Amino acid sequence: MTVTAAETVRAIRAAPAGPRVGAFFDLDGTLVHGHTAGAVYRDRIRRGDIGPGELARVLLAMIDGGVLGGDPQAIGRAGFAALRGRTVAELSGLAERLFAERIAGTIRPEARDLVRAHLRQGHTVAVASSATRLQIEPVARDLGIPHLVCTELEQRDGVLTGRSTTGLLWGERKARAVRGFARATGIDLRKSFGYANGLEDLAFLGSVGRPYPSNPDPVLRHAAEEHAWPVLTLREPRSPGLWAGLGTLSALAGVNAALTAGVVYGRLTGDRQGGINVGIGLSADLGLALAGVRLNVTGAENLDKVRPAVFVANHQSTLDAVVLGALLRHDFTAVAKREARFDPRMAVISAFLDPAWIDRSDRASARHTLDRALDRIRAGTSILVLPEGTRMPTPALGRFKKGAFHLALQAGVPIVPIVLRNTGELAWRRSLIVHPGTVDVAVLDPVPTGDWTVRDLDDRIATLRDRFAGTLANWPAEVAA
Template sequence: MSHTLSEVTDVVRTGDAGPRVGAFFDLDGTLVHGYTADSIYRDRIRRGDIGAREFARIIVAAVDGTLLGGDPPALGAIGFAALRGRTVGAVTETGERLFAERIAGTMRPEARDLVRAHLRRGHTVVVASSATRMQIAPVARDLGIAHIVCTELEEEDGVLTGRSTAGMLWGEPKAKAVRAFALAHDIDLERSYAYANGPEDIAFLSSVGHPYALNPHPDLCRAAGELGWPVLTLREPRTPDLRAFLGTVGGLIGVNAGLATGVTIGWLTGDRRLGLNAGVGLAADLALALTGVRLNVVGEENLDRARPAVFIANHQSTLDVPVLAALLRHDFTAVAKQEARLDPRMAVIGAVLDPVWIDRSDLAKAKQSLDGVAERLRAGVSILILPEGTRMPTPTLGRFKKGAFHIARQAGVPIVPIVLRNTGELAWRRSLLVNPGTVDVAVLDPIPTDGWTADDLDDRIAEVRQQVAATLEDWPA
């Protein structure tokens, strides 16, 4: 009994609301594709932190637990033992780093939509997993999930002992822990939902009235058929292939060809601005066409309603650059961090656009650079700024820095937010390759800055950020 995401979210939307309804999500293979432990072991191997003896034990335990029907928690015990003597703080930092470097890129995009559907109904949403808190916490926080049921690591005075507190939550122990959580939080399990992918979670899924086998292992798929459970298949994170490689190479060639054409036009006509406008638009169009990226834009009329303006956008991907260039097209430049000058992908673009480079390590120089931007605005040149200051690992917004808002207030020009929905799906922040697909864009109404003061700037920034977040949360038709 296969169901689509829209069918399941409709069930959630029309079903019971309130905190007495639980929504329990497994982590590995459910919220994320694959296993978060893989990222931990890859990192340890890369750092030379696994000796030959431990590596052999890991291989034996993995084969025994997955292929020979042995004891899967034995592999976890080996991993816990390797953490003995490490502080809780250090392990937490490792979990955050691995989330940003790798795990965030394995999160299923549609799982975010499913979690959001439950949160909107006021359900008590929980990640319930045999994984440890260091693996789960960054994912849960990014999804807005407040509760975690997991394998807890034993500690003494902030130092890990190399053991778990009550064994690994695998199979029936996980189901028991979920039932205990439900009892403690007054959750009605009969009205609750659970999502998991593996046969070890049959007991867990059986604990609730609305179980879903999500992207299930064949054994769970068979069990779901026998038990009459619905099967939900979510879209996997995109993995670059040969098409992505060839498209990306073509896109880079297109950028250079477009900008070179613009430089030539400027030289032949003696009008640098004319050449720049022609070259940027052509470069962006060629880059997107050759990588197979299409744009679906809502609010396109807002791009030219109030120029010059300070355009801001959320930032997930290198793909943001050609997308934004294709939207803005003419009479604009950008403000970028000084470190980006060293990125070879920015070399040609930087030479042609003449962006304002900000040295974030020197506040005095940074302020001086930002003050000079106002002069460009008064000359009719719009400014593009990415206020998060760096590419975020997921669609969840980062903190907005003040620079863009300070510039707009100082120059007396409006702010125009551009919301990019899914560039990170086509080209994750740590990927050099772009997958073909459609990018959803919403250009919001220009926001006047008349009457803004230095005293209320923080409140204004929070309002704009909330507007962007609300658009990502509830995408306009």
């Protein structure tokens, strides 16, 4: 029997709540598409940080243990030995960089939904993997998973010894570790969930009462049929294709043509702002249509309820700019970091909107820029700010900077929160390609700032960020359903 992520989420919601129910997720091939170790080795090869001898030993161990049915622990021993003398701090930094650059974009979107559903139920959620803590921690933190059952590396004074304190948690060894974790934390495995994709996890899946082979390899799929386990199919992260590339090129051409039409309209009518408004709305609509992107907006009435206003949105993708243009449409500009001024993808839109470019490295300059933005608000122009300050590699929220909230406080205008759910899925942070699909948007009720003070600003910002996080975790359409 094959089940979807939506059906599995319903099963999770129907399961007993509380920490005695466990939810154990394999990492490679389950939470993420592909193998995190592969990203590490590709990066080391690219930087010339791995010699031919080490690479040959690791490859031979992988072939023997993973393909020829030899000792899987040999893979671990070869990998552990290669790390001898490296510091934990150094490898933690490498793991964070690789997560942002390569691994974040491989997290399966529907796996995120499953994790969120278990956390809502108060289940004890853990990553159970043969990968090391250093590999797993960035992914687990992003997904909000608090527990790790994983291969642990031996260290002395922050330096790796080239050995493991657990051995490689592969096959039965991983299953024993999960059972041990369950005993230590009071989890009832008979009521617990397990997710994995490879035959090596047959013993692990057999340890829980509710196993879900997830995008399984052919051998595990056959075993699942024999055990009458539901086979879970998770949607893969999007990868560039010909049609997406052509759609992106068409969208760029359409945006530029529409902006040009707006300029022409403004000159013919003598109404520059009217031309800008025409160009913004037309270019955003045309760009999204040609890229095959549709908008599913909740709370659209809040976009024009109060103007001028400071609109704040979370930031996952270059696609955000076009989506937000389609939403706001008229009489607005933006505050953006100075570095984005030199992004060729933003050049035409930036020239059209005339954003307030803020130099975060120069406090006096940043203050002057915000003062100019304040003057524009008082003249009737709304301001769009992305308070995270940079594109986030995943839907997880970054820290909110204060600039947008100072503006709203000083101008005495409301803040209108715009929550973007999945622009990063259609156009990942580092991708130049936009994939067709539907972007979910929630425009929340305007937040009055008349009674705000500088003293309570931090608390106000934290409360608003919590609203963003709560909306992402409990999306309006899902709550209504």
